[in-house]
Amino acid sequence: MSDPIRLALVGMGKIANDQHYPALTSDADFDLVACVDRDGSCLAHLPYFVTIQELAESGLTVDAVAICTPPQVRHDIAQFALEQGWHVLLEKPPGATLAEVVALRETAQDRGLALLASWHSRFAPCVDQAREWLAGREIKSGRIVWREDVRVWHPRQHWIWEPGGFGVFDPGINALSIATHILPDPMFVEQSELFFPGNCSAPIAAQVRFRDRKGALIAMDLDFRQEGKQSWDIVIETAGGTLTLSNGGADISTTGAPPPPRDDVLPGEYSALYRRFAELVRNSSCDVDVRPLRLVADAFLCGRITRVDDFIE
Template structure:
């Protein structure tokens, strides 16, 4: 395939409007041919449909879809797309459960189409350099801090508090997606404390203790009620220096000096989604999939090892 990939975006929430649609519009690799949302509205002259079934019935030629719905409904939509022979990009987290994502991976393999679990934070400007610096080094300690204000970043998104919505792990999994791609060895959950508001079904804060294969401690500090400065930081101590990856992967420094400073993460998550779509195009053209559930496994293990604490009700 050398012509632009004809893509439809399914789910027109905040992340689709802020990131997916602009990234597709700027890419010469893709041609937006349709949008789909059960409650949304048309994006200009682009054909709009209320469901994937209506898109299929229209007969519009589609090569791929980017699914940006809440994770609770993503599996069935993705399965339908795969059955059409369409390549599929799954916004993070790629499903409500690991089993759903594994089943989709098997379906994509059977139909010989691409499935891409799109961990966008891995495409932040400084992540690749951080991984290169850490390669071959011995880690002694790490801390992942993901503290943000849910009222700013997820306004009106009730799905995030429902079962399968991940709560504070929806942003926290971004940090885990970076950590699982750059740390020298796998990490395992030892214990966790999850704080659930009395009126909700997902945690608003999480304190998780992990370790790597050699026993080096890794602490996770996730909070959805951060006021003032927001924190998306990973600090890794090694036997030969300390690395700090800050602003969601936009800035990197080590103990002997800065390796490079880039645009801050900001509201537009500078640079992540163009890189994400370059990767998706490369996978589609190569005819291969990239399905990684390691960040989801850590979230699931945090729930398995959790001490649940009930805290005061949360209301926007």
């Protein structure tokens, strides 16, 4: 496929408007041809459909879809899209359960279609520098602090508090997508404490302790109640110095040897993400890494639940 990839956005919420639309409209590899949204939200200049079934029945030519709905409904939409022969990009988290995501990967592979589980934080400017710096180093310990104000980042998004909505693990999985990418050894949940508001079915905060295969402790602190300065930081202590990724992977600092320079970083995570999706579409291949989702599932499996005050928006 050498012509622009004709893509429809499915789910026109905050992330689609803030990130996907700007990235798509500045990328010559894509032609944004339609939007789908059950609540009637659409970009005025594009054809609009309430459901993906309506899009398929319209006869409009579509090559791919980017699914930006809440995770609870993502599997059925993605499965339908793959059955139409459309390539699929899944906003993170890629599904409500591991089984859903694995099944979609199998469908895409069987049909020779592209499927991308879009861990957008891996495309932050300094993440690959961190990965290269850590390669071959002995990890001593790590700390992940991801604290943000849910009222700022997820205003009136009630789905996030429902089963399958992930709660504080919706941003927390971004940190895990970075950690699983940069650390040289796999890590495993050792224990977790999940803090549930009395009126919610998903946690508002979490403390998780991981150990990697060689015994290094990585502590994770997640909190949706942060006011003022927000924190998206990963600090890794090694035998050869300390690496700090801050601002969600946008900034890097080290003690000891400096990180290797890179000159191939695109401005904006989603611009790099769509470049990756275009590569997958051209090659009809899949990039579906379930490790971040698996760690979230394990945190729930191992979790001790502590009840906290009701969440009032």
